Amino acid sequence: MTEMTPVPQAATDATPVKTPALPDAQTVTAVKHWTDRLFSFRVTRPKTLRFRSGEFVMIGLLGDNGKPLLRAYSIASPAWDDELEFYSIKVQDGPLTSKLQHIQPGDEIILRPKPVGTLVHDALIPGKRIWFFATGTGFAPFASLLREPATYENYDEVVVTHTCRDVAELEYGRQLIENLRQDEMMMELLGAENLNKIRYYPTTTREQSPKMGRITNLLKDGTVFADLGIPPINAETDRAMVCGSLGFNIDLKEVLEGFGLREGANSDPKEYVVEKAFVG
Ligand SMILES: Cc1cc2nc3c(=O)[nH]c(=O)nc-3n(C[C@H](O)[C@H](O)[C@H](O)COP(=O)(O)OP(=O)(O)OC[C@H]3O[C@@H](n4cnc5c(N)ncnc54)[C@H](O)[C@@H]3O)c2cc1C
Numbered sequence: 001m002t003e004m005t006p007v008p009q010a011a012t013d014a015t016p017v018k019t020p021a022l023p024d025a026q027t028v029t030a031v032k033h034w035t036d037r038l039f040s041f042r043v044t045r046p047k048t049l050r051f052r053s054g055e056f057v058m059i060g061l062l063g064d065n066g067k068p069l070l071r072a073y074s075i076a077s078p079a080w081d082d083e084l085e086f087y088s089i090k091v092q093d094g095p096l097t098s099k100l101q102h103i104q105p106g107d108e109i110i111l112r113p114k115p116v117g118t119l120v121h122d123a124l125i126p127g128k129r130i131w132f133f134a135t136g137t138g139f140a141p142f143a144s145l146l147r148e149p150a151t152y153e154n155y156d157e158v159v160v161t162h163t164c165r166d167v168a169e170l171e172y173g174r175q176l177i178e179n180l181r182q183d184e185m186m187m188e189l190l191g192a193e194n195l196n197k198i199r200y201y202p203t204t205t206r207e208q209s210p211k212m213g214r215i216t217n218l219l220k221d222g223t224v225f226a227d228l229g230i231p232p233i234n235a236e237t238d239r240a241m242v243c244g245s246l247g248f249n250i251d252l253k254e255v256l257e258g259f260g261l262r263e264g265a266n267s268d269p270k271e272y273v274v275e276k277a278f279v280g
């Protein structure tokens with residue numbers, strides 16, 4: 001499991017507002033800053049909250065007007081975890097994250113316990129190989145699904161692609177996968193043989209790294225399949241979940257449909273599902 005250490009709070013007048021009077025308040029237990037644009041944190045879990053790995057909830061803080069300022073966030077922890085983990089962007093002038101980035105252990109956030117989303121196993125028909133395609137913070141729902149036993153029960157192979165501009169932006173995902181393979185509790189829960197099913201394929205687009213390029217292009221020209229030594233995506237065997245910017249989701253949908261996959265939903269499971277990592 002990703003280890004997080006408390007960090008000193010930066011000097012700011014945008015201190016998170018305590019929300020003890022709110023019924024949906026949860027307490028921050030850990031915070032880790034990955035880059036100047038990315039951080040992750042853990043909070044207490046409401047006892048009554050049930051969710052499916054891959055879903056998202058609304059979280060936030062009290063705004064300056066005293067009203068809750070909420071945004072959609074994928075739950076990055078698996079459904080069995082005692083706490084909830086989130087992986088977040090820091091938008092410097094963003095109404096929520098300009099404040100949220102300063103939370104510290106002991107602070108409270110608001111969490112509406114109504115999970116929803118399409119990046120769930122129930123929205124896919126059975127297959128042999130599952131692909132998780134993420135850009136940026138779109139890795140968050142897959143951080144949950146990679147720690148979900150059903151992922152390994154349902155599939156023989158799990159291919160995780162993560163594309164970011166810079167190498168540092170890959171680190172949360174890279175460490176999470178590395179720790180899965182080293183953490184005894186995770187090995188016991190998920191099975192060492194199951195963790196060998198993971199094929200991790202990180203790429204960068206604006207900083208030199210071992211694999212450069214947009215995943216859409218690397219799929220279209222066959223590079224991904226050649227690099228991993230696997231056959232191309234096939235509608236009979238392959239299932240996919242996609243989480244990135246709107247432009248990424250649109251372009252990747254076209255690629256997947258080119259391989260013959262059809263978009264599914266909770267009410268109508270098919271071969272692939274998509275969720276936006278952010279709006280805008
Ligand atoms: C279904 C869903 C799930 C989401 N899950 C997450 C998550 O797990 N982690 C997360 O950090 N955000 C997630 N978001 C985005 C999140 O809801 C907020 O937009 C984000 O926290 C910024 O809030 P803000 O109020 O500071 O700025 P906003 O006013 O919400 O956004 C300002 C601008 O910042 C950019 N932006 C916003 N979010 C991101 C992002 N994640 N990556 C890159 N650019 C961004 C966009 O250009 C946006 O127009 C999700 C959004 C949706 C719709």
Ligand SMILES: NC(=O)c1ccc[n+]([C@@H]2O[C@H](COP(=O)([O-])OP(=O)(O)OC[C@H]3O[C@@H](n4cnc5c(N)ncnc54)[C@H](OP(=O)(O)O)[C@@H]3O)[C@@H](O)[C@H]2O)c1
Pocket residue numbers: 037135136137163164165166204205206214215216244245247248249251252
């Ligand atoms: N990341 C940063 O360092 C940074 C810094 C300041 C501000 N911002 C702003 O923050 C917002 C989000 O940035 P982000 O980097 O988190 O997300 P992003 O712009 O969606 O890019 C994330 C990764 O996805 C790739 N990508 C984007 N669109 C794609 C598509 N249609 N098909 C395939 N791959 C695609 C990008 O490749 P490309 O590089 O080829 O686009 C990049 O590697 C943007 O508005 C950006 O201007 C980002």
